[in-house]
Amino acid sequence: MGQGRLVYCKNGDVAAELAALGDRPAQVTGGPHHYIGTFLQWSEDQPVLLLSFNRHSGSHRTARARARTLHWGPRRNPLLGPFAKLRMFLTTAARILAFRPSWVLCAASGPPLWACYAAARMLGVPFVHTRHGRFGGGSRRWNRQLETWLDGWVILHAHAVICHGPYLREQLLALGVPRARLLEFNLSYRYLDAHRAPREAPSDAGGRTVLFVGRLQKAKGVFDLLEAMLPRLQADPRLRLVYAGGGPDLARLRERAAAAPCARQIEVPGYVPHDRVPTLVREARVVVTPTRAELPESRCKAAIESLVLGRPVIAPDAGPFPYVVRHGDNGLLFREHDVADLARQIGAALDDEALYARLLEGARRAGAELLDSSFNFRDALEAAYARSALALPAPQTR
Incomplete structure (x- = not known):
């Protein structure tokens, strides 16, 4: 891969994961750190910003990678929920804009996903979504339905979409993601x-x-x-x-x-x-x-x-x-x-x-x-990077 600055926004506690792995981890096979470990291996010597939201905040920094786990705790007052989500959106976008990446990868949903897309568009850099969880949840609450719609809209405007396994592939195809932009991977066991x-x-x-x-x-x-x-x-x-x-x-x-x-x-x-x-x-x-x-x-x-x-x-x-x-x-x-x-x-x-x-x-x-996969997460990252680098401006959808 060429020179660049990379963002990976995901669920979990990226600060703890980076502290456990270091920025040049050995081969990571299975376990809870598989995805971030594979990303750090694949990104080689590129500067990396890792972002996530969790109930506990934290940060960790190495020679080339910085990780920030931002606080997102349960809100006792439901009226504060929209303000908390707005804070998530603004905080995520601000940190990405300050880092000025050349490529943005997001595995989250909701405000962090929207912020990654918005920041990538403002900077004019490729945006890639990687999907590891079921899309939507069938909620009847109007605010959840709105969030699901926004998630779908952002995913449809990604330069490439990575997904894990055939179930998510079928969900994303049903959403309207073109096959040419969809990269399905499986893990090696x-x-x-x-x-x-x-x-x-x-x-x-x-x-x-x-x-x-x-x-x-x-x-x-x-x-x-x-x-x-x-x-x-x-x-x-x-x-x-x-x-x-x-x-x-x-x-x-x-x-x-x-x-x-x-x-x-x-x-x-x-x-x-x-x-x-x-x-x-x-x-x-x-x-x-x-x-x-x-x-x-x-x-x-x-x-x-x-x-x-x-x-x-x-x-x-x-x-x-x-x-x-x-x-x-x-x-x-x-x-x-x-x-x-x-x-x-x-x-x-x-x-x-x-x-x-x-x-x-x-x-x-x-x-x-x-037991084996002919196309794993690292292969998907490489393919998404290559495709998205050639795909600017953001593709139009139906």
């Missing part, structure tokens, strides 16, 4: 290769453990899973339910698990280091990802990693999951928000050995297919 086991007999696979891996919050379906599993746990003292992860509902989940009659069979250890997750998956009979519709899931990494590791997945029949989990082949799909159907599918995976043998073999095949 080669970092899990050492943890993949040879072909197993169903009797050797995972014993009687049902596993959840991910952020512990209601929208991830953690309480739905507990409700679905309680009758099974009480009926089978050999059965275990394990939740691996941290999150805002960790304490509440622990309280409910401790109050259950089968509390000894439920484990909620909290945060688990990423390098320990493969062992937990390999020890499970099945992995459940019961995400609810209110969470804008786009490409459930826990489901894909589980398949790569050879474990069947039980997931809802909506959103990105049917693109990965094939019902009756490498996993089972349940009707979204239907706890009774979730319980039935878990029961089938536990009780039907012939079915489980097929699922295990299907997961092994799917894992081999998902």
